[in-house]
Amino acid sequence: MNGKLVILAAAAAALAWQMPTVAAAQSAQSARSAEAAKAAAGDAPYDILIAGGTIYPGNGEPLVGDIAVSGDRIVYVGPPADRSAERVIDASGLIVAPGFVDPHTHIGEALASGIPAARLVLPFLTQGVTTAFIGVDGGGDVDVAATLGRDSGRDYGVNFATYVGLGALRRDVVGEEDRAPTAAELARMVALTEEAMCAGALGLSSGLFYAPQSYSGEGEIVSLARAAARHGGLYDTHIRDESSYTIGLAGAVEEALTIGREADIPVHIAHIKALGVDVHGEAPAVIAQIEQAQAEGQVVHADQYPWSASGTGLSAALVPRWAQDGGRQAMLGRFADSAQLPRIREEMAENLRRRGGAASLLITRGPADALGKTLEDLAGEAGDDPIQAAIDLLERSEAGVASFNQSEADIAAFMQRPWVVTSSDASAGHPRYYASFARKYDVYVRQKQVIDLRRFIDQSTAVPAALFGLEGRGRLAEGHFADIVVFDPEGFAPAATYAEPTLFSKGVRTVLVNGVLAIDEGRPTGRAAGRPLARAGAGCAAE
Incomplete structure (x- = not known):
């Protein structure tokens, strides 16, 4: 299933869920407002009062109390008090937290959709996610002003910020070829980066594992990162190798650290x-490597999704980078070249081995007859070896895979570090789109007790907000934006699985985005109050 079909399907599901409930929710809201107005004997001082919940503010000890909201802001956080409001939400026995911040997602196409239901991003709201970053892995559009939708007139379900991407810059200026940019091309890429930063980009993102970004040298990246650094940006990177493909995991981390030092820019390692x-x-060795750099004064942090399976393209997982030089058509031409095919097959077999074999790759995107099957299944059906099955599939269409390739011990080790925050890496066909925050809570807080509830909330709210400079977000504090989630500590859990990746998570009772109820009594309201977020301090004086 391609990205547009995924968005259409998600929008249809959202509409099917919303339509029976929006009118009822609006009716109930009107009735409650009328009752509250009568009880208050005049205008209530607050729009919404969340009463009696266990409040985790994002950067402090929990307390049982109330939160009052007026307009888009929090105006009271404290002990229970006799206060009236247009709407009182009883949060007794529930957890009240800042709306979750997801710093690594692939929801840009949904946000750009012409379908309002798609722009609600219900898979995120039903987990309590109120702010998301896009443009990651080097994919951020060069035209950041357009991405942030300043003139679109569209509404969005969640707040969002964006990066400018190395991949987009390379494709616009250099193309798909395996070569270094000329001096003039590099100057153009630097100028485009400067423009993107002035328009509000968070910084520069890269996806060095993926062609054509894998053809970029360290000096090229440093030049672009310096341009981002001049405007207070960050360098966000899907490192060149998370495994043993090229320079190895330790080598790729060291490359990221070197780029950060040379460009004098904070480094964020994506989905560590x-x-x-x-x-x-x-x-443990990677953690020690990063913490040594931190001890020496370098700013380095990372995000992590709570799944043992990653999600990527089948060609990215298996096909050697030299065989992708020039783009998809050039790759297909090499498949048809009997002189080059044996080398391609040999290297694909080695890549398959390092990922754990054909049974470890589940097809999540591509031709309908392949979805939900492993590469081993496809090979068995065709009576071929797995490499031939992969080539046959790629000749029909690019495909996405869930790649089961991580150990639980490594996942836990990274999760426990204070500089690693929660993310989803949300992408079509993988349950992480619908369930990452719910899964982290249910599996790693409740079941395995890898981290405690406060660390989960802090890693998902105040810590990323502080790391990325989200002013007025990520904490429950007076004067902050009213991005709030209320969830049932016994019921917050994922429903999505690898077999059924598009099931909405359970247990979120209330979500406010900028003071507007997006989820009310566990149901979506259909109200879209998210905002594009330019980097704090963005904007450049004309010269």
Whole structure:
């Protein structure tokens, strides 16, 4: 299933869920407002009062109390008080937290959709996510002003910020070829980065594992990162190797750290992991490597999704980068070249081995007859070996895979570090789109007790807000934006699985986005109050 079909399907599901409930919710809201107005004997001082919940403010000890909201802001946080409001929400026995911040997602296409239901991003709201970052892995559009929708007139379900991407810059200026940019091309890429930063980009993102970004040298990236650094941006990177493909996991982390030092820019490592059988158990060494850099004064942090399976393209997982030089058509031409095919097959077999074999790759995107099957299944049906099955599938269409390649020990080791925050890496066909925050709470807080509830909330709210400079978000504090989630500590859990990846999570009772009820009594209201978020301090004076 391609991205547009996924968005259409998600929008249809959202509409099917919303339509029976929106009118009822609006009717109930009107009735409650009328009752509250009568009880208050005049205008209530607050729009919404969340009463009696266990409040986790995002950066402090929990307390049982009330939160009052007027307009888009929190105006009271404290002990229970006799206060009237247009709407009182009883949160007794529930957890009240800041709306979750997801710093690594692939929901840009949904936000750009012409379908209002798609722009609600219900898979996020039903987990309590109120702010998301897009443009990651080097994919951020060069035209950041357009991405932030300043002139679109569209509404959005969640707040969002964006990066400018190395991949987009390279494709616009250099193309798909495996070569360094000329001096003039590099100057153009630097100028475009400057423009994107002035328009509000968070910084520069890269996806060095993916062609054509994998063809970028360290000096090229440093030049672009310096341009981002001049405007207070960050360098966000899907590192060149999370496994043993090229320079190895430790080498790729060192490259990211070197770029950060040379460009004098904070480094954020995307979806940190030890991918594949060759590097299982290396998390402690990577942690030590990063914390040594921090001890020496470098700003470095990371995000992590709570799944043992990553999600990527089948070609990215298996096909050697030299065989992708020039783009998809050039790759297909090499498949048809009997002189080059044996080398391609040999290297694909090695890549399959490091990922754990054909049974470890589940097809999540592509031709309908392949969805939900492993590469091993496809090979068995065709009576071919797995490499031929992969080539046959790629000749029909690019495909997405869930790649089961991580160890639970490594996942836990990264999750426990204070500089690693929660993310989803949300992408079509993988349950992480619908369930990452719910899964982290249910599996790693409640079941395995890898981290406690406060750390889960802090890693999902105040810590990323502080790391990325989200002013007025990520904490429950007076004067902050009213991005709030209320969830049932006994019922907050994922429903999505690898077999059924598009099931909404359970247990979220209330979500406010900028003071507007997006989820009310566990149901979506259909109200879209999210905002594009330019980087704090963005804007450049004309010269």
